[in-house]
Amino acid sequence: MIISNTYASSTQSLDHLVAIMKHRKATGLVIIPIYFKVTLSDIYGSKGKFEAAFLQLQSSLQEDKVKRWKAAVTEIVSIGGIEWTKGFQFILAEEVVRNASLRLYLKNSKNMVEILSLLEHSECLDVEIFGLWGMPGIGKTSLAREVFEILVPQYDLCYFLQDFHLEFEMKGLWQLRDDFFSKIFGEEKLSLDASDTKLSFMRDRFHNKRILVVLDDVSNARDAEAVLGGFGWFSKGHTIILTSRKKQVLVQCKAKELYEIQKLCEFESFRLCKQYLNEESEVISELISCSSGIPLVLKALVSSVSKRHINSVKEHLWFLLENSPSLIEGAFRRSFDCLDENEKNIFLDIACFFRGVDMDHVVQILDACGVYTNLGICDLIDESLISLCDNRIDMPIPFQEFGRFLVHEEDEDPCERSRLWDPSDITNVLTSNSGTDAIEGIFLDASDLTCELGPTVFDKMCKLRLLKFYYSTSGNHQFMLSLPQGLYSLPDELRLLHWEGYPLENLPQKFNPENLVQLNMPYSDMVKLWEGKKNLGNLKILKLSHSEKLTDIRMLSEALNLENIDLEGCTSLVDISSSIPRCGKLVSLNMKGCSRLQSLPAMVGLTSLKFLDLSGCLDLEEIQDFAPNLKELYLAGTAIRELPSSIENLTELVTLDLENCKRLQQLPVGVSNLKSIVKLKLSGCGSLGSLLKLKAVDCGTS
Structure with missing residues (x-):
């Protein structure tokens, strides 16, 4: 029309x-x-x-x-x-056909079918309040409008208000309220006093009328209730549909039924792409991946891609953020602006560094930065900006790129931005020694880089709290970040220090690690961590795996809050009897492949230890005792002749791996009473005597 x-x-x-x-x-x-x-x-x-x-x-x-x-x-x-x-009228014709096709697709979409089913099967005896929620750009408005169009013939009075949040900000409560009542009363420029909106008056006036109200994009439950004159006067035969980015807002509005708008599936995304791209295109799969099933983003991408040649979909997404903010940025900006400072920092850290990372890992690091991480993550989930999948933080690619775009906009010069992740930006900052106190985090994938760093490269980065150098594609562990003149210091504010292939024999003596929570330095050239003692009171995770020159870890005895120690493949370690902290917080100790290891500490005091791997410790002949609450114990390939009798007390033990313990001669009699064991490996134990007494144990010799 x-x-x-x-x-x-x-x-x-x-x-x-x-x-x-x-x-x-x-x-x-x-x-x-x-x-x-x-x-x-x-x-x-x-x-x-x-x-x-x-x-x-x-x-x-x-x-x-x-x-x-x-x-x-x-x-x-x-x-x-x-x-x-x-514009040309033939282009208008194309737009009309496309719009009609998309609306027909929407009517048959999975979201629409499930929403209509929810409405149809509701058996509420009172007013029906339905809530549709989901992330920015997911299509809440389009779906709500289409539902409204379908339901209109069934009602006597209908009211649809798009962008409720923006309208409320622009017009205010009283004008919106007057607009609403003018619509349902059927009178223009209606002026109401308090008696006109009493519950009894409203119920009597509309009890025999079917009313449909749709408020789109509600961000505050009280505002919605105030505009409608409260929810109390609505009764049977009246339906209210609210959309919001926040599930909690809909709960506060006493919605009887809630539905989370789902992302487009791959087929739906492909079908939308074909509305704009007439021929097969190699970028369609990349468009679908980059949009993460968010209709607004996919439409913006495919409609603009069809008009210009692009080399990278992600680069094009940045082009749209910079040059067409109303298309994508506007949808995300309000959600971000509504966050408090705690939530904003968590959002930006996730966008720049922690997308797809285990939530417990993120919480551990960011809590140490003075952030209320659990609370912030819950709020970001409620805002539909992130989600959890198998305890990993999932953030749609467009949201990640938007977060990174915000950081990029902090300053034209990378050395004045809070977070750095782009290899070229980081390389320029590090090699020119131009870091500043603005930088809080650096995550560098150095897979394809070769560069030398100066000894004072971190001296000016006094607020750096997150540092990670890693190699995502290096299969042969050839590390090309070098420090030919050594390293004078590291920032004392570091909470995470992750440096794969660290090229020096120890960490800088000036570095005070009192704030350090995680120290991950696999494949390093370190011989020892430091000379002397350091304050390691906050250290919880230590990973020095495959540091083949490492001989001395005695300073760890001061790290009383350590929860995870990974020394796998540290082939120069011989004696750690005085190195493991004697406290009850250690949960996991991995010494796999420490082929020269001969001596272990007493473990009876390690009451939290659940995982112990000593497999491949070829020179290990004797174990004094075991931590009392072990669940997994791996001793494959060790030189032990017998197990300590304390193994009989491991009532929680699920896995016992003794494969290829060729000198093992017997098992303690009490092993047969360990009812919890699910997996017992004894293959290759050529010196082991009779197993007749293991009546209660499944000796799976796989």
């Missing part, structure tokens, strides 16, 4: 519009309005061309007739449609 700038001047056209709207209500007719060389503000605004035309007509025609025309115009505007102010 085409509406032009002269439409309101034609009484015949206006009568035709009234008839169409009446027919639409009776039959559910689908209408796609086309606003040809006229904008919605011209039609709906109090100072627009349509309002001026109505004032002129009102002086010469009956007021009731003009009121019907205005109501029909208000209704057609609520449907939305296509604004076309300039």
Whole structure:
């Protein structure tokens, strides 16, 4: 249906519009309005061309007739449609066909089917309040509008308000409230006093009317309730549908049924792409992946990709963020701006560094930074900005790129940004020794880099709390970040220090690790961590795996809060009897492949230890005792001849691996009483005697 700038001047056209709207209500007719060389503000605004035309007509025609025309115009505007102010008409025709196709697809989408099923099978005896929630750009408005269009014929009075949050900010409570009551009372410029909105008055007035109200994008439950005059006067036969980015807002609105809008599946994404890209395109799969099933992003990407050549979809997404903010950035910006500082910092850290990472790992690091991480993550989930999948933090690619875009916008110069992840930016900052106290985090994938760092490279980065150098594609562990002149210091604010292939024999003596929570330095050249003692009171995770020159870890005895120690493949370690902290917090100790290891500490005091791996410790002949609460014990390939009798007390032991313990001669009699064992490996134990006494144990010699 085409509406032009002269439409309101034609009484015949206006009568035709009234008839169409009446027919639409009776039959559910689908209408796609086309606003040809006229904008919605011209039609709906109090100072627009349509309002001026109505004032002129009102002086010469009956007021009731003009009121019907205005109501029909208000209704057609609520449907939305296509604004076309300039361009070739054949392009307009393509847009109309595409719009019609997308609406037909939407009617048959999984989300629409499930929402309508939810509405249909609801058996509420009171007012029905439904809540639709989901992340920015997921299609809440489109779905709510389509549901509204489908339900309109079933109701006597219908009201749809798009962008409730923005309208509330622009117009305020009283104007929105007056607009709503004017609509349902059927009176223009209605002024209500307190008695007019009493529950008894409203119930009596509308008890025999079926009312449908849709409020789109509600961010505050109290605002929605205030605009509607409260939820108390609504009764049976009345339906309220609310959409929000926040599930909790809908709960506060006492929604009886909640539905989370799902992302587009791959087929739905592909079908949307084909509406814009007529021929097979190699970038379609990348478009689908980069959009993460978010309709708004996918539409913005495919519609613009069809008009220009691109080399990278992610680069093009950045182009849209920079040059077409209304398309994508606007949808995400409000969600970000509504966050408090704690939530913003967590969001940016996840976007830059921790997407796809185990939540417990993230919480451990960020809590040490003074952040309320658990609370912040819960709020980000409620805002539909992140989700959890198998305890890993999932953030859609567009949200990640938006977060990184925000950091990129902090300053044109990378050395003045808070977080760095781009290899070229980081390389420039490090090699030019231009780091500043603005930098809080650096995650560098150095797989394809070869560069030398100066000894004072970190001296000016006094606020650096997260440092990670890793190699995502290095299969042969050839590490090409070198420190030919050594390293004078590291920032004392570091909570995470992860440096694969660290090229020096120890860490800088000036470095105070009192804030350090995780120290991950696999494949390093370290011989010892430091000379002397350091404050390691906050250290919880230590990973020095495959550091083949490492001989001395005695300073760890001071790390009383260690929970995880990984020394796998540290082939120069011989004696750690005085190195493991004697406290009850250690959960996991991995010494696999420490082929020269000969001596272990007493473990009876390690009451939290659940995992112990000593497999491949070829020189290990004797074990004094075991931690009392072990669940997994791996001793494969060791030189032990017998197990200590304390193994009989490991009532929680699930796995016992003694494979290829060729010198093992017997097992303690009490092993047969370990009811919890699920896996017992004894293959290759050629010296082991009879197993007849192991009646209660499944000796799976796999």
